[in-house]
Amino acid sequence: MSFPDLLSLHPELSEGLRGKLVTNQPMSAVSWFRTGGPAQLLFQPADAEDLSLFLAKLPPEIPVLPVGLGSNLLIRDGGLEGVVIRLSAKGFGQIEPAGEGRLRVGAAVPDKRLAEAAAQAGLGGFAFYTGIPGGIGGALRMNAGAHGTETCERMVELVAIDRKGARHVLTNADMDYAYRHSGASKDLIFVEAVMEGVPSSEEAIRAEMAAVVEHRERAQPIREKTGGSTFKNPDGTSAWKEIDRAGCRGLRIGGAQMSELHCNFMINTGEATGHDLECLGETVRKRVFETSGIKLHWEIKRLGNFGPEGEIAPFLGVTEEAA
Known part of the structure; x- marks a missing residue:
């Protein structure tokens, strides 16, 4: 099946953009289940400014859905109407120091990559991400957790873009976190976050990471x-x-x-x-x-x-x- 071409209906959407727009993109290539119908329009913005520009021009009646690495998505066979936004590693994959004990992390960073960067920086508290097969954007949205630790324990603040293209900074308290849940508006697309760890030796962190990997390989169908x-x-x-x-x-x-x-x-x-x-x-x-x-x-x-x-x-x- 396929949807009407949104770019033909709204040619102004592509003006000035630096990211990638694809109509009727099969989502089976995105979902880890390898199933699902097409996205009416898939947009991969070049960076946060590109995302803001696109959203500011997008008619409000067109649905918007942000999708991360696709690890916990079941996309139905009839596909997704409107715009699916997928953040690229190039534009949203940074990890950099953000002060004592803190890292600034792009929403497209895989969870296990953050765990590795934290280990190299001597920051404990991130080893649980080694066993979560997703990205930081999704972890922030659903308060991902494992082995007794949750994302809400690490997140200090995040940057999000709203449906009209405006930029917002949310604190941990603003997120109203609960078990596998956040209370943040569905209209917000998370683009980066500041995460805080605790000082630890790299040796101790890697031992914890190894235990997480061993448990996952033994107990879960990861292949x-x-x-x-x-x-x-x-x-x-x-x-x-x-x-x-x-x-x-x-x-x-x-x-x-x-x-x-x-x-x-x-x-x-x-x-x-x-x-x-x-x-x-x-x-x-x-x-x-x-x-x-x-x-x-x-x-x-x-x-x-x-x-x-x-x-x-x-x-x-x-x-x-x-x-």
Whole structure:
């Protein structure tokens, strides 16, 4: 499928830009699941000024969606209307000192690259990022965390561009952080942040990083087409325990499967569609609810239009009141 060409409808959008604009760009190349329909228009700005210029010209009725490394995205088969903005490593991949114990980090920096830079700088508190397969922009948005540490513990302030192209600086308190959540406006696109660590020896930091890597390689299907943890942990238990208890370890629908190794990881075994993956996730949510009464919440972000196979109802139709 394809969408109407936004650049033909709005030729002024490309005027003066230095970044890259592509119409009907397949998003399967972006998502780690390797599934999903096209983006109506994909924009990769050259830098923050280029992003501001574009957003200031974009008609307000056109949807905007920022996408990072694509590690925790399930893009539906019908694709994404409007503009998808993906920050490039060239324009948003800097890591530089920002004062005592602090680093200024671009939103396109991979999490594990920040962990490496912090180790070289003798800054502890970032080793957990070694095991998170995403970028800093997404980590800031969802308060990514692992091994007892969360992004909110490291973030001091960030710079964001709003829907009209204006620049904002937000403090940690402005973000209203909670478990796998921030309260920042959806209209803000994060472009960089100041992160703070604690002094430590590089030897101690690298030992912690090695332990994170060892755990991840042993316990997670890291060589598969996956999106990381599928569901958030419920209060008082772990998502994987409830999935296992509901008999969903290894469960398959089409080309999608709950991992045998870590059953809170969904994988594309080769030919899965976005429909297969979302149907599998909702099947798991339904079975967990029927088994334990627990309502699992998606950690993976599901985006876009449903494809020709139709809409998938939450819990496959179980009412919100019951669930």
